[in-house]
Amino acid sequence: MDPYARVISGRDEWGIEPNWDRSYQYRSRVAFDDFDWEGDSPLEIDDADLVIYELHVRSFTRNENSGVKFKGTYAGIVEKIPYLKALGINAVELMPVFEFDEFENSRMHPDTGEKLYNYWGYSTVAFFAPKAGFAASGKFGMQVDEFKQLVKELHKEGIEVILDVVFNHTAEGNERGPSISFKGLDNKIYYMLTPEGYYFNFSGTGNTLNCNNPVVRNLVLDCLRYWCAEYHIDGFRFDLASILGRDPWGAPLSNPPLLESLAFDPILSSCKLIAEAWDAGGLYQVGTFPAYGRWSEWNGKYRDTARRYLKGDDDQLGEMAQRVQGSPDLYQWNGRSPATSINFITCHDGFTLADLVSFNGKHNEANGENNCDGGDDNLSWNCGAEGWTEDQGIKSLRMKQSMNALTILLTSRGTPMLLMGDEFGRSQHGNNNAYCIDSPVSWVDWSLLESNHLLYDFTKNLVGFRHQHKCLRINRFDDPGSKHFPSCSFHGTNPWQVNWSSESKQLGWLMSCDDDSTSLMDAVYVASNMAHYATWFELPSLPTEYVWKLCFNTGDIQSPFQQSPAPYLESGILVGDRSVLIFTASPRET
Amino acid sequence: MALTIDVVQGDVHVTITLSGDVDTKTAPELLSQLTALQLHALEQLRLDLQAVDFISSAGLRAIVFAKQKMPHESALYLIGASEQIVDTITKTGLAQAVRIVASVTEI
Numbered sequence: 001m002d003p004y005a006r007v008i009s010g011r012d013e014w015g016i017e018p019n020w021d022r023s024y025q026y027r028s029r030v031a032f033d034d035f036d037w038e039g040d041s042p043l044e045i046d047d048a049d050l051v052i053y054e055l056h057v058r059s060f061t062r063n064e065n066s067g068v069k070f071k072g073t074y075a076g077i078v079e080k081i082p083y084l085k086a087l088g089i090n091a092v093e094l095m096p097v098f099e100f101d102e103f104e105n106s107r108m109h110p111d112t113g114e115k116l117y118n119y120w121g122y123s124t125v126a127f128f129a130p131k132a133g134f135a136a137s138g139k140f141g142m143q144v145d146e147f148k149q150l151v152k153e154l155h156k157e158g159i160e161v162i163l164d165v166v167f168n169h170t171a172e173g174n175e176r177g178p179s180i181s182f183k184g185l186d187n188k189i190y191y192m193l194t195p196e197g198y199y200f201n202f203s204g205t206g207n208t209l210n211c212n213n214p215v216v217r218n219l220v221l222d223c224l225r226y227w228c229a230e231y232h233i234d235g236f237r238f239d240l241a242s243i244l245g246r247d248p249w250g251a252p253l254s255n256p257p258l259l260e261s262l263a264f265d266p267i268l269s270s271c272k273l274i275a276e277a278w279d280a281g282g283l284y285q286v287g288t289f290p291a292y293g294r295w296s297e298w299n300g301k302y303r304d305t306a307r308r309y310l311k312g313d314d315d316q317l318g319e320m321a322q323r324v325q326g327s328p329d330l331y332q333w334n335g336r337s338p339a340t341s342i343n344f345i346t347c348h349d350g351f352t353l354a355d356l357v358s359f360n361g362k363h364n365e366a367n368g369e370n371n372c373d374g375g376d377d378n379l380s381w382n383c384g385a386e387g388w389t390e391d392q393g394i395k396s397l398r399m400k401q402s403m404n405a406l407t408i409l410l411t412s413r414g415t416p417m418l419l420m421g422d423e424f425g426r427s428q429h430g431n432n433n434a435y436c437i438d439s440p441v442s443w444v445d446w447s448l449l450e451s452n453h454l455l456y457d458f459t460k461n462l463v464g465f466r467h468q469h470k471c472l473r474i475n476r477f478d479d480p481g482s483k484h485f486p487s488c489s490f491h492g493t494n495p496w497q498v499n500w501s502s503e504s505k506q507l508g509w510l511m512s513c514d515d516d517s518t519s520l521m522d523a524v525y526v527a528s529n530m531a532h533y534a535t536w537f538e539l540p541s542l543p544t545e546y547v548w549k550l551c552f553n554t555g556d557i558q559s560p561f562q563q564s565p566a567p568y569l570e571s572g573i574l575v576g577d578r579s580v581l582i583f584t585a586s587p588r589e590t
Numbered sequence: 591m592a593l594t595i596d597v598v599q600g601d602v603h604v605t606i607t608l609s610g611d612v613d614t615k616t617a618p619e620l621l622s623q624l625t626a627l628q629l630h631a632l633e634q635l636r637l638d639l640q641a642v643d644f645i646s647s648a649g650l651r652a653i654v655f656a657k658q659k660m661p662h663e664s665a666l667y668l669i670g671a672s673e674q675i676v677d678t679i680t681k682t683g684l685a686q687a688v689r690i691v692a693s694v695t696e697i
Binding site: 032078140145 | 645646647650651654655658677678681682683684686687
């Protein structure tokens with residue numbers, strides 16, 4: 001099959017069992033480029049202003065209760081655009097949409113007999129073709145138009161489209177895998193091979209694309225330019241991107257030509273480039289990924305630190321302070337900016353937010369691998385019982401911890417990323433690696449939107465709060481701050497004095513800048529207490545023309561946010577156990 | 591299923607009535623019929639789809655092709671298309687090029 005094919009047939013409708021007698025499972029087709037974009041172009045939103053929402057095309061609307069007509073498709077997402085718009089996010093990051101084969105390594109669960117798929121699709125069959133099975137019109141061969149329509153409709157509502165792209169390996173597997181394209185064209189050019197001719201496996205999936213060979217490099221460049229120019233894609237997130245910086249024998253390069261070419265490519269010049277800065281071969285480059293001033297990174301250290309801090313681990317304050325201000329320890333020394341850091345606490349890999357506060361360990365039995373797959377370093381805490389419970393105390397603690405996580409994430413500098421459904425408590429029942437599950441375990445359960453409406457409202461208000469407060473989105477480490485406060489300062493139970501000792505669990509951060517158009521100060525103070533007891537915080541004093549207003553309080557589980565908060569005139573406040581409060585400085589009304 | 595194509599020339603419009611399936615095999619017939627019209631000077635084209643169950647991507651392409659050749663201010667009506675055909679046209683963004691009506695009386 002032509003690796004540059006723009007439409008692929010053979011898996012036109014999701015989950016239809018293929019005829020395995022056919023020698024060729026996929027066929028290239030011709031794509032038309034007569035789509036009417038109506039003047040659309042990529043949005044070019046500043047990195048620092050983004051709030052990213054990661055979603056899987058099928059999982060997002062496949063559930064019967066999604067309320068959309070075309071469930072599990074690109075067209076289904078279009079129907080959910082009003083929802084996304086109301087939530088306030090301004091970028092969606094789509095898990096792989098390049099044509100993949102859901103039947104690759106498909107199998108039956110040994111105990112339950114349930115069909116297991118290559119559900120997530122981190123295994124590309126065709127780099128230039130959108131997944132037909134994700135298109136309601138795939139059976140008519142119209143997936144190109146349907147996907148373009150999705151991009152156009154999202155852009156109309158100010159939402160960017162970022163694609164999760166997988167260039168580290170292909171669907172051809174190792175020496176036992178099928179020959180689809182590259183193996184037949186030039187096996188030893190396209191793949192990294194051992195001296196004996198076997199496939200290097202830095203991706204953990206069978207083969208490794210030889211990305212720093214000039215021919216392969218051009219394939220990657222051509223592909224991204226095509227998606228950028230032809231589909232108006234706003235950015236790309238590179239799966240296991242560290243592999244892209246290895247030489248043909250697997251050694252990490254100090255100046256990888258592919259990463260450099262992508263960074264300086266004129267067609268991609270306004271595209272976001274986001275690296276998952278590690279690989280399955282042990283290379284971990286968060287903070288050291290070759291960035292050329294262009295690349296941002298999924299900040300795995302943000303996730304880990306925030307999780308440890310949330311569950312009240314010792315020794316976390318110092319690192320949490322770094323993470324909150326955009327991880328200068330990782331990105332300032334080499335001239336990068338806070339928005340280099342894509343901050344997240346949950347993503348498709350690992351627990352959902354609801355599971356993070358409900359399970360101490362993974363429960364991946366449904367994957368049919370005896371619970372051996374998936375990570376064990378979840379840094380999760382079940383709040384007192386493993387899995388579902390009727391204990392009201394535990395349930396409300398979980399709700400509070402979920403809100404704490406969202407509060408910390410959305411008041412940190414850098415670019416926040418939410419996982420689909422976390423805003424209303426989506427669960428995978430403890431499965432932290434549902435890569436093969438095409439069932440309600442993976443599908444977003446939209447009934448939770450009603451039952452967890454408070455969490456949804458809280459998230460929506462928090463996202464809106466972030467958009468309102470420029471001081472949370474400052475994208476310079478050397479920002480001068482406002483007339484009254486530094487750009488970012490840290491506080492303890494007493495203002496300007498943090499107890500950095502190892503058992504301390506109280507941290508406040510105050511971010512501030514001046515609004516040049518109104519000459520008013522923008523200041524946000526976040527007081528977090530991760531101890532299991534309530535603690536009195538003295539508030540930093542404001543200039544006389546301002547008063548603090550309490551906008552969010554996760555300790556007040558009945559009404560954790562205030563639409564129009566009243567001035568808070570006390571000098572301090574009792575911050576409840578495991579609670580986070582957000583104050584904003586407001587001009588004093590005379 | 592074979593496709594029959596019936597072309598009727600009106601005073602300012604052309605009505606094409608289709609019957610059968612517009613699939614990969616029959617779409618070229620539709621395309622050649624459309625090409626034979628004076629599309630660049632046509633004010634209105636009416637495609638009667640009441641007797642059509644299925645239109646493939648090639649068939650939809652033929653319709654898009656016709657609209658692109660017609661003058662900018664012209665109108666291309668799809669009459670009596672099935673729900674499935676209307677869905678496909680809507681979700682792929684082709685709906686803005688055509689006008690969808692249930693019957694000829696709505697024109």
